[in-house]
Amino acid sequence: MSAFLRVAALVVRKDLTVEVRSLEVVSTTLFFAVTVVLIFAFGFVKEGVPMDGVAAAILWITVAFSGTLALGRTFERERQADTLRALMLAPADRPALYAGKLVGMLLLMALVELILVPLVGLLFQAPIFRAPFRLAGLLAAGTLGFAAIGTLFAAMLVRARSRDVLLPVLLYPMTVPVMIAGVRGTAALFQPQPDAGMAQFWFALLVFFDVVFVTLALWTFEPLMTD
Amino acid sequence: MSDFDTVTADGVGRHYGRRRALTNISFTARAGDIVGLLGHNGAGKSTLLSILGTLLAASTGVVRYGGMTSAVAGASLRARIGMLGHDLFLYPELSARENLVFFGRLYDMPDAARAADAALERAGLSARAGDLVSSFSRGMRQRVALERALLHGPRLLLLDEPFTGLDQASAAALVGRLREEQARGVVTVLATHDLDVVDGLLSEVVFLQGGKRVAAPASSGTLRDRYREAMHAS
Numbered sequence: 171m172s173a174f175l176r177v178a179a180l181v182v183r184k185d186l187t188v189e190v191r192s193l194e195v196v197s198t199t200l201f202f203a204v205t206v207v208l209i210f211a212f213g214f215v216k217e218g219v220p221m222d223g224v225a226a227a228i229l230w231i232t233v234a235f236s237g238t239l240a241l242g243r244t245f246e247r248e249r250q251a252d253t254l255r256a257l258m259l260a261p262a263d264r265p266a267l268y269a270g271k272l273v274g275m276l277l278l279m280a281l282v283e284l285i286l287v288p289l290v291g292l293l294f295q296a297p298i299f300r301a302p303f304r305l306a307g308l309l310a311a312g313t314l315g316f317a318a319i320g321t322l323f324a325a326m327l328v329r330a331r332s333r334d335v336l337l338p339v340l341l342y343p344m345t346v347p348v349m350i351a352g353v354r355g356t357a358a359l360f361q362p363q364p365d366a367g368m369a370q371f372w373f374a375l376l377v378f379f380d381v382v383f384v385t386l387a388l389w390t391f392e393p394l395m396t397d
Numbered sequence: 398m399s400d401f402d403t404v405t406a407d408g409v410g411r412h413y414g415r416r417r418a419l420t421n422i423s424f425t426a427r428a429g430d431i432v433g434l435l436g437h438n439g440a441g442k443s444t445l446l447s448i449l450g451t452l453l454a455a456s457t458g459v460v461r462y463g464g465m466t467s468a469v470a471g472a473s474l475r476a477r478i479g480m481l482g483h484d485l486f487l488y489p490e491l492s493a494r495e496n497l498v499f500f501g502r503l504y505d506m507p508d509a510a511r512a513a514d515a516a517l518e519r520a521g522l523s524a525r526a527g528d529l530v531s532s533f534s535r536g537m538r539q540r541v542a543l544e545r546a547l548l549h550g551p552r553l554l555l556l557d558e559p560f561t562g563l564d565q566a567s568a569a570a571l572v573g574r575l576r577e578e579q580a581r582g583v584v585t586v587l588a589t590h591d592l593d594v595v596d597g598l599l600s601e602v603v604f605l606q607g608g609k610r611v612a613a614p615a616s617s618g619t620l621r622d623r624y625r626e627a628m629h630a631s
Binding site for chain 1: 447450451452453454461472475476478480482483484485486487488489490491492495499500502504531540545569
Protein backbone atom coordinates (compact mmCIF):
# COMPACT_ATOMS: atom_id res chain seq x y z
CA MET A 171 0.00 0.00 0.00
CA SER A 172 1.38 3.44 -0.82
CA ALA A 173 2.31 5.79 2.02
CA PHE A 174 -0.55 8.11 1.03
CA LEU A 175 -3.19 5.40 1.29
CA ARG A 176 -1.64 3.96 4.47
CA VAL A 177 -1.82 7.32 6.27
CA ALA A 178 -5.34 8.05 5.00
CA ALA A 179 -6.48 4.58 6.15
CA LEU A 180 -4.91 5.13 9.58
CA VAL A 181 -6.79 8.40 10.02
CA VAL A 182 -10.09 6.85 8.86
CA ARG A 183 -9.66 3.90 11.23
CA LYS A 184 -8.84 6.18 14.13
CA ASP A 185 -11.86 8.43 13.41
CA LEU A 186 -14.18 5.42 13.16
CA THR A 187 -12.86 3.94 16.43
CA VAL A 188 -13.39 7.24 18.23
CA GLU A 189 -16.90 7.61 16.76
CA VAL A 190 -17.94 4.03 17.53
CA ARG A 191 -16.89 4.61 21.16
CA SER A 192 -18.63 7.95 21.60
CA LEU A 193 -21.40 7.90 18.93
CA GLU A 194 -21.39 11.64 19.50
CA VAL A 195 -21.32 12.91 15.93
CA VAL A 196 -23.57 10.22 14.44
CA SER A 197 -26.26 10.61 17.09
CA THR A 198 -26.36 14.43 17.03
CA THR A 199 -26.25 14.59 13.23
CA LEU A 200 -28.96 11.97 12.79
CA PHE A 201 -31.18 13.62 15.40
CA PHE A 202 -30.73 16.99 13.72
CA ALA A 203 -31.38 15.59 10.21
CA VAL A 204 -34.56 13.78 11.28
CA THR A 205 -35.79 16.89 13.10
CA VAL A 206 -35.23 19.10 10.03
CA VAL A 207 -37.14 16.69 7.78
CA LEU A 208 -40.01 16.45 10.28
CA ILE A 209 -40.28 20.24 10.51
CA PHE A 210 -40.41 20.49 6.72
CA ALA A 211 -43.04 17.75 6.71
CA PHE A 212 -45.23 19.78 9.08
CA GLY A 213 -44.96 22.74 6.71
CA PHE A 214 -45.22 21.09 3.31
CA VAL A 215 -47.50 18.09 3.82
CA LYS A 216 -51.22 18.91 4.07
CA GLU A 217 -53.64 16.08 4.87
CA GLY A 218 -51.06 13.50 3.88
CA VAL A 219 -50.35 15.09 0.50
CA PRO A 220 -46.99 16.82 0.04
CA MET A 221 -46.52 19.91 -2.12
CA ASP A 222 -45.24 19.13 -5.60
CA GLY A 223 -41.51 19.04 -6.21
CA VAL A 224 -40.25 19.86 -2.71
CA ALA A 225 -38.78 16.46 -1.79
CA ALA A 226 -35.49 16.92 -3.67
CA ALA A 227 -34.86 20.35 -2.18
CA ILE A 228 -35.68 19.18 1.34
CA LEU A 229 -33.39 16.19 0.95
CA TRP A 230 -30.42 18.35 -0.12
CA ILE A 231 -31.07 21.13 2.40
CA THR A 232 -31.02 18.50 5.14
CA VAL A 233 -27.83 16.95 3.76
CA ALA A 234 -26.17 20.39 3.77
CA PHE A 235 -27.34 21.38 7.28
CA SER A 236 -26.57 18.04 8.91
CA GLY A 237 -23.26 17.83 7.05
CA THR A 238 -22.26 21.23 8.41
CA LEU A 239 -23.10 20.08 11.92
CA ALA A 240 -21.07 16.89 11.45
CA LEU A 241 -18.09 18.82 10.08
CA GLY A 242 -18.14 21.18 13.04
CA ARG A 243 -18.39 18.39 15.62
CA THR A 244 -15.75 16.22 13.94
CA PHE A 245 -13.17 18.99 13.93
CA GLU A 246 -14.19 20.23 17.39
CA ARG A 247 -12.97 16.84 18.59
CA GLU A 248 -9.58 17.44 16.91
CA ARG A 249 -9.46 20.93 18.44
CA GLN A 250 -10.14 19.95 22.05
CA ALA A 251 -6.78 18.23 22.61
CA ASP A 252 -5.13 20.03 19.69
CA THR A 253 -4.69 16.68 17.97
CA LEU A 254 -4.95 18.22 14.50
CA ARG A 255 -1.56 19.84 15.19
CA ALA A 256 -0.19 16.45 16.23
CA LEU A 257 -1.38 15.03 12.89
CA MET A 258 0.17 17.95 11.02
CA LEU A 259 3.47 17.37 12.82
CA ALA A 260 3.70 13.76 11.65
CA PRO A 261 6.07 13.01 8.76
CA ALA A 262 3.15 12.04 6.58
CA ASP A 263 1.90 13.66 3.39
CA ARG A 264 -0.41 16.34 4.72
CA PRO A 265 -2.86 15.83 1.83
CA ALA A 266 -3.10 12.19 3.00
CA LEU A 267 -4.31 13.47 6.38
CA TYR A 268 -6.92 15.55 4.56
CA ALA A 269 -7.96 12.52 2.51
CA GLY A 270 -8.38 10.46 5.69
CA LYS A 271 -10.54 13.10 7.33
CA LEU A 272 -12.58 13.45 4.10
CA VAL A 273 -13.26 9.70 3.85
CA GLY A 274 -14.31 9.65 7.52
CA MET A 275 -16.76 12.49 6.83
CA LEU A 276 -18.12 10.71 3.75
CA LEU A 277 -18.78 7.52 5.70
CA LEU A 278 -20.55 9.49 8.40
CA MET A 279 -22.70 11.42 5.93
CA ALA A 280 -23.48 8.21 4.02
CA LEU A 281 -24.77 6.67 7.24
CA VAL A 282 -26.99 9.69 7.86
CA GLU A 283 -28.27 9.60 4.28
CA LEU A 284 -29.17 5.91 4.68
CA ILE A 285 -31.77 7.02 7.22
CA LEU A 286 -32.57 10.36 5.64
CA VAL A 287 -33.48 9.22 2.12
CA PRO A 288 -36.12 6.64 3.16
CA LEU A 289 -37.56 9.19 5.60
CA VAL A 290 -37.91 11.82 2.85
CA GLY A 291 -39.37 9.13 0.58
CA LEU A 292 -41.90 8.18 3.23
CA LEU A 293 -42.99 11.66 4.34
CA PHE A 294 -42.97 13.33 0.91
CA GLN A 295 -44.01 10.32 -1.16
CA ALA A 296 -40.81 10.61 -3.21
CA PRO A 297 -40.17 7.65 -5.55
CA ILE A 298 -36.76 6.79 -4.14
CA PHE A 299 -36.78 3.25 -5.57
CA ARG A 300 -37.64 4.30 -9.14
CA ALA A 301 -33.98 4.76 -10.13
CA PRO A 302 -32.06 3.78 -6.99
CA PHE A 303 -28.61 3.64 -8.59
CA ARG A 304 -28.97 7.04 -10.24
CA LEU A 305 -30.20 8.51 -6.95
CA ALA A 306 -27.31 6.88 -5.07
CA GLY A 307 -24.88 8.24 -7.66
CA LEU A 308 -26.24 11.79 -7.34
CA LEU A 309 -26.10 11.60 -3.54
CA ALA A 310 -22.58 10.17 -3.55
CA ALA A 311 -21.24 12.76 -6.00
CA GLY A 312 -23.02 15.66 -4.26
CA THR A 313 -21.90 14.55 -0.81
CA LEU A 314 -18.30 14.24 -2.01
CA GLY A 315 -18.32 17.78 -3.42
CA PHE A 316 -19.86 19.21 -0.25
CA ALA A 317 -17.56 17.27 2.10
CA ALA A 318 -14.41 18.02 0.06
CA ILE A 319 -14.79 21.77 0.55
CA GLY A 320 -16.30 21.38 4.03
CA THR A 321 -13.40 19.28 5.33
CA LEU A 322 -10.88 21.81 4.03
CA PHE A 323 -12.70 24.79 5.58
CA ALA A 324 -13.41 23.01 8.88
CA ALA A 325 -9.71 22.10 9.21
CA MET A 326 -8.65 25.65 8.35
CA LEU A 327 -11.03 27.16 10.90
CA VAL A 328 -10.26 24.75 13.71
CA ARG A 329 -8.30 27.38 15.65
CA ALA A 330 -10.51 30.34 14.73
CA ARG A 331 -12.55 31.72 17.60
CA SER A 332 -15.73 32.24 15.55
CA ARG A 333 -15.41 28.95 13.60
CA ASP A 334 -19.06 27.93 14.19
CA VAL A 335 -20.26 31.07 12.42
CA LEU A 336 -17.56 31.18 9.77
CA LEU A 337 -17.94 27.57 8.58
CA PRO A 338 -21.45 27.92 7.08
CA VAL A 339 -20.71 31.47 5.91
CA LEU A 340 -17.74 30.21 3.87
CA LEU A 341 -19.07 26.78 2.99
CA TYR A 342 -22.57 27.49 1.63
CA PRO A 343 -21.62 30.03 -1.07
CA MET A 344 -18.83 27.73 -2.28
CA THR A 345 -21.09 24.68 -2.44
CA VAL A 346 -24.09 26.37 -4.08
CA PRO A 347 -23.21 24.77 -7.47
CA VAL A 348 -23.16 21.33 -5.83
CA MET A 349 -26.49 21.96 -4.13
CA ILE A 350 -28.12 23.23 -7.34
CA ALA A 351 -26.85 20.23 -9.32
CA GLY A 352 -27.94 17.83 -6.58
CA VAL A 353 -31.44 19.31 -6.28
CA ARG A 354 -32.02 19.53 -10.03
CA GLY A 355 -30.70 16.02 -10.68
CA THR A 356 -32.77 14.51 -7.86
CA ALA A 357 -35.86 16.49 -8.92
CA ALA A 358 -35.46 15.06 -12.43
CA LEU A 359 -35.70 11.56 -10.92
CA PHE A 360 -38.58 12.39 -8.55
CA GLN A 361 -40.88 14.15 -11.08
CA PRO A 362 -43.95 12.21 -12.35
CA GLN A 363 -42.24 11.56 -15.70
CA PRO A 364 -38.60 10.95 -14.68
CA ASP A 365 -36.01 12.51 -16.96
CA ALA A 366 -32.99 10.17 -16.90
CA GLY A 367 -31.10 12.31 -19.41
CA MET A 368 -31.42 15.41 -17.24
CA ALA A 369 -30.40 13.45 -14.13
CA GLN A 370 -27.38 12.16 -16.03
CA PHE A 371 -26.42 15.72 -17.05
CA TRP A 372 -26.52 16.98 -13.45
CA PHE A 373 -24.63 13.90 -12.27
CA ALA A 374 -21.87 14.60 -14.80
CA LEU A 375 -21.73 18.20 -13.58
CA LEU A 376 -21.42 16.97 -9.99
CA VAL A 377 -18.54 14.69 -10.97
CA PHE A 378 -16.86 17.69 -12.61
CA PHE A 379 -17.28 19.74 -9.40
CA ASP A 380 -15.91 16.81 -7.39
CA VAL A 381 -12.77 16.62 -9.50
CA VAL A 382 -12.21 20.38 -9.21
CA PHE A 383 -12.96 20.59 -5.46
CA VAL A 384 -10.96 17.52 -4.42
CA THR A 385 -7.97 18.56 -6.56
CA LEU A 386 -8.06 22.11 -5.16
CA ALA A 387 -8.41 20.88 -1.59
CA LEU A 388 -5.52 18.40 -1.87
CA TRP A 389 -3.37 21.10 -3.45
CA THR A 390 -4.14 23.86 -0.96
CA PHE A 391 -4.43 21.86 2.29
CA GLU A 392 -0.77 22.05 3.31
CA PRO A 393 -0.14 25.77 2.60
CA LEU A 394 -3.48 26.77 4.16
CA MET A 395 -2.78 24.77 7.30
CA THR A 396 0.72 26.17 7.83
CA ASP A 397 -0.11 29.81 7.10
CA MET B 398 16.34 10.26 6.94
CA SER B 399 17.17 13.92 7.61
CA ASP B 400 19.35 14.37 10.68
CA PHE B 401 20.88 17.39 12.36
CA ASP B 402 22.66 18.32 15.56
CA THR B 403 22.01 22.05 15.70
CA VAL B 404 18.87 24.13 15.43
CA THR B 405 19.34 27.79 14.52
CA ALA B 406 16.65 30.45 14.53
CA ASP B 407 17.95 33.30 12.40
CA GLY B 408 15.96 36.54 12.61
CA VAL B 409 12.66 34.69 12.92
CA GLY B 410 9.53 36.83 12.93
CA ARG B 411 5.84 36.17 12.61
CA HIS B 412 3.15 38.72 11.78
CA TYR B 413 -0.63 38.34 11.83
CA GLY B 414 -1.69 41.19 9.60
CA ARG B 415 -0.24 44.28 11.30
CA ARG B 416 0.20 42.56 14.65
CA ARG B 417 3.72 41.30 15.29
CA ALA B 418 3.68 38.13 17.38
CA LEU B 419 7.45 37.63 17.04
CA THR B 420 10.18 39.95 15.87
CA ASN B 421 13.72 39.04 14.86
CA ILE B 422 14.41 36.11 17.20
CA SER B 423 17.82 34.44 16.87
CA PHE B 424 19.49 31.67 18.84
CA THR B 425 21.31 28.41 18.28
CA ALA B 426 20.74 25.17 20.17
CA ARG B 427 23.21 22.29 19.90
CA ALA B 428 22.91 18.57 20.59
CA GLY B 429 22.21 18.04 24.29
CA ASP B 430 21.15 21.66 24.89
CA ILE B 431 17.97 22.44 26.79
CA VAL B 432 16.84 25.92 25.80
CA GLY B 433 14.20 27.65 27.89
CA LEU B 434 11.80 30.17 26.38
CA LEU B 435 10.70 32.41 29.23
CA GLY B 436 8.29 35.30 29.16
CA HIS B 437 4.85 36.48 30.18
CA ASN B 438 1.69 35.18 28.52
CA GLY B 439 1.53 36.45 24.93
CA ALA B 440 5.29 36.93 24.71
CA GLY B 441 5.46 34.69 21.62
CA LYS B 442 6.75 31.46 23.19
CA SER B 443 4.11 29.17 21.68
CA THR B 444 4.35 30.91 18.31
CA LEU B 445 8.11 30.33 18.29
CA LEU B 446 7.63 26.66 19.23
CA SER B 447 5.11 26.26 16.40
CA ILE B 448 7.58 27.76 13.93
CA LEU B 449 10.38 25.49 15.22
CA GLY B 450 7.97 22.54 14.87
CA THR B 451 7.20 23.49 11.21
CA LEU B 452 3.54 23.95 12.11
CA LEU B 453 3.69 27.63 11.27
CA ALA B 454 5.67 29.43 8.59
CA ALA B 455 7.90 32.29 9.70
CA SER B 456 6.98 35.65 8.13
CA THR B 457 10.62 36.73 8.25
CA GLY B 458 13.89 34.94 8.92
CA VAL B 459 14.56 31.23 8.77
CA VAL B 460 14.99 28.20 11.04
CA ARG B 461 17.86 25.90 10.09
CA TYR B 462 17.99 22.29 11.24
CA GLY B 463 21.64 21.53 10.61
CA GLY B 464 21.88 22.56 6.98
CA MET B 465 18.20 22.08 6.18
CA THR B 466 15.10 24.23 6.28
CA SER B 467 11.54 23.03 6.69
CA ALA B 468 10.68 24.22 3.17
CA VAL B 469 13.24 21.83 1.70
CA ALA B 470 13.18 18.82 4.06
CA GLY B 471 9.43 18.73 4.84
CA ALA B 472 8.17 15.34 5.98
CA SER B 473 11.61 13.81 6.58
CA LEU B 474 12.45 16.72 8.89
CA ARG B 475 9.19 16.35 10.80
CA ALA B 476 10.15 12.72 11.45
CA ARG B 477 12.98 14.06 13.65
CA ILE B 478 10.83 16.49 15.65
CA GLY B 479 8.79 15.62 18.74
CA MET B 480 6.38 18.10 20.26
CA LEU B 481 4.38 18.20 23.44
CA GLY B 482 1.77 20.93 23.31
CA HIS B 483 -0.08 22.55 26.13
CA ASP B 484 -3.14 20.51 25.08
CA LEU B 485 -1.25 17.19 25.10
CA PHE B 486 -2.15 15.98 21.55
CA LEU B 487 -3.92 12.80 22.76
CA TYR B 488 -7.32 11.39 21.81
CA PRO B 489 -9.32 11.00 25.05
CA GLU B 490 -11.61 8.37 23.46
CA LEU B 491 -8.64 6.08 22.73
CA SER B 492 -6.65 4.11 25.29
CA ALA B 493 -3.08 5.10 26.13
CA ARG B 494 -1.78 2.18 24.08
CA GLU B 495 -4.08 2.94 21.11
CA ASN B 496 -2.89 6.55 21.11
CA LEU B 497 0.77 5.54 21.06
CA VAL B 498 0.27 2.81 18.45
CA PHE B 499 -1.66 5.23 16.23
CA PHE B 500 1.05 7.87 16.36
CA GLY B 501 3.78 5.23 16.01
CA ARG B 502 2.16 4.01 12.79
CA LEU B 503 1.68 7.56 11.60
CA TYR B 504 5.45 7.97 12.01
CA ASP B 505 5.85 4.74 10.01
CA MET B 506 7.62 2.95 12.85
CA PRO B 507 8.28 -0.70 11.94
CA ASP B 508 6.98 -2.13 15.22
CA ALA B 509 4.75 0.56 16.66
CA ALA B 510 2.97 -1.83 19.04
CA ARG B 511 6.19 -2.93 20.72
CA ALA B 512 7.46 0.67 20.90
CA ALA B 513 4.16 1.72 22.49
CA ASP B 514 4.44 -1.02 25.13
CA ALA B 515 8.04 0.01 25.92
CA ALA B 516 6.99 3.67 26.18
CA LEU B 517 4.15 2.81 28.57
CA GLU B 518 6.60 0.80 30.64
CA ARG B 519 8.90 3.84 30.87
CA ALA B 520 5.96 6.02 31.88
CA GLY B 521 5.01 3.52 34.59
CA LEU B 522 1.60 3.07 32.99
CA SER B 523 1.73 -0.51 31.70
CA ALA B 524 -1.06 -1.53 34.05
CA ARG B 525 -3.32 1.21 32.63
CA ALA B 526 -2.32 0.70 28.98
CA GLY B 527 -5.82 -0.35 27.92
CA ASP B 528 -7.65 2.40 29.81
CA LEU B 529 -9.09 5.37 27.95
CA VAL B 530 -6.98 8.51 28.26
CA SER B 531 -10.14 10.37 29.36
CA SER B 532 -10.02 8.38 32.62
CA PHE B 533 -6.44 9.50 33.41
CA SER B 534 -5.36 12.25 35.79
CA ARG B 535 -3.55 15.28 34.33
CA GLY B 536 -0.20 13.90 35.47
CA MET B 537 -0.81 10.52 33.83
CA ARG B 538 -1.93 12.17 30.60
CA GLN B 539 1.19 14.31 30.66
CA ARG B 540 3.37 11.20 30.99
CA VAL B 541 1.63 9.51 28.04
CA ALA B 542 1.89 12.72 26.02
CA LEU B 543 5.62 12.98 26.68
CA GLU B 544 6.12 9.37 25.59
CA ARG B 545 4.08 10.12 22.47
CA ALA B 546 6.41 13.02 21.67
CA LEU B 547 9.49 10.84 22.25
CA LEU B 548 8.14 7.62 20.68
CA HIS B 549 9.92 7.99 17.35
CA GLY B 550 13.28 9.08 18.85
CA PRO B 551 13.24 12.74 17.80
CA ARG B 552 16.36 14.87 17.47
CA LEU B 553 14.48 18.05 18.41
CA LEU B 554 12.03 18.02 21.32
CA LEU B 555 9.64 20.96 21.72
CA LEU B 556 7.70 21.30 24.96
CA ASP B 557 5.02 23.89 25.67
CA GLU B 558 4.38 24.29 29.42
CA PRO B 559 5.27 20.67 30.19
CA PHE B 560 5.07 21.12 33.97
CA THR B 561 1.53 22.52 34.08
CA GLY B 562 -0.68 20.55 36.44
CA LEU B 563 2.08 18.21 37.61
CA ASP B 564 2.72 17.54 41.29
CA GLN B 565 6.25 17.79 42.66
CA ALA B 566 7.07 14.10 42.13
CA SER B 567 5.77 14.11 38.54
CA ALA B 568 7.67 17.31 37.77
CA ALA B 569 10.87 15.77 39.17
CA ALA B 570 10.28 12.64 37.06
CA LEU B 571 9.85 14.82 33.97
CA VAL B 572 13.09 16.67 34.72
CA GLY B 573 14.80 13.27 35.03
CA ARG B 574 13.38 12.19 31.68
CA LEU B 575 14.61 15.40 30.03
CA ARG B 576 18.09 14.80 31.42
CA GLU B 577 18.05 11.29 29.89
CA GLU B 578 17.15 12.79 26.51
CA GLN B 579 19.84 15.43 26.99
CA ALA B 580 22.41 12.66 27.49
CA ARG B 581 21.21 11.08 24.21
CA GLY B 582 21.99 14.36 22.43
CA VAL B 583 18.42 15.52 21.91
CA VAL B 584 18.00 19.27 21.39
CA THR B 585 15.20 20.42 23.70
CA VAL B 586 13.40 23.74 23.54
CA LEU B 587 10.80 24.31 26.23
CA ALA B 588 8.48 27.16 27.12
CA THR B 589 7.57 27.35 30.77
CA HIS B 590 6.50 29.54 33.67
CA ASP B 591 7.75 27.02 36.24
CA LEU B 592 11.04 28.76 36.84
CA ASP B 593 11.94 26.98 40.06
CA VAL B 594 11.53 23.55 38.43
CA VAL B 595 13.79 24.29 35.45
CA ASP B 596 16.42 26.27 37.39
CA GLY B 597 19.69 24.40 36.82
CA LEU B 598 18.23 22.35 33.95
CA LEU B 599 18.50 24.90 31.15
CA SER B 600 21.66 25.29 29.07
CA GLU B 601 20.45 28.56 27.59
CA VAL B 602 17.60 30.93 28.31
CA VAL B 603 15.78 33.06 25.75
CA PHE B 604 13.81 35.82 27.50
CA LEU B 605 10.89 37.05 25.42
CA GLN B 606 8.75 40.11 25.91
CA GLY B 607 6.13 41.38 23.48
CA GLY B 608 7.48 39.07 20.79
CA LYS B 609 11.04 40.35 21.08
CA ARG B 610 14.10 38.77 22.66
CA VAL B 611 15.35 40.77 25.62
CA ALA B 612 18.90 40.64 26.89
CA ALA B 613 19.70 38.13 29.62
CA PRO B 614 20.94 39.86 32.78
CA ALA B 615 24.58 39.45 33.71
CA SER B 616 23.79 38.55 37.34
CA SER B 617 24.23 34.98 38.52
CA GLY B 618 21.25 34.71 40.88
CA THR B 619 18.44 32.21 40.65
CA LEU B 620 16.54 31.86 37.40
CA ARG B 621 13.56 33.62 38.96
CA ASP B 622 15.75 36.61 39.93
CA ARG B 623 17.25 36.78 36.44
CA TYR B 624 13.79 36.52 34.88
CA ARG B 625 12.50 39.39 37.03
CA GLU B 626 15.53 41.49 36.19
CA ALA B 627 15.24 40.80 32.45
CA MET B 628 11.55 41.65 32.36
CA HIS B 629 11.98 44.87 34.35
CA ALA B 630 15.06 46.03 32.46
CA SER B 631 13.30 45.97 29.07
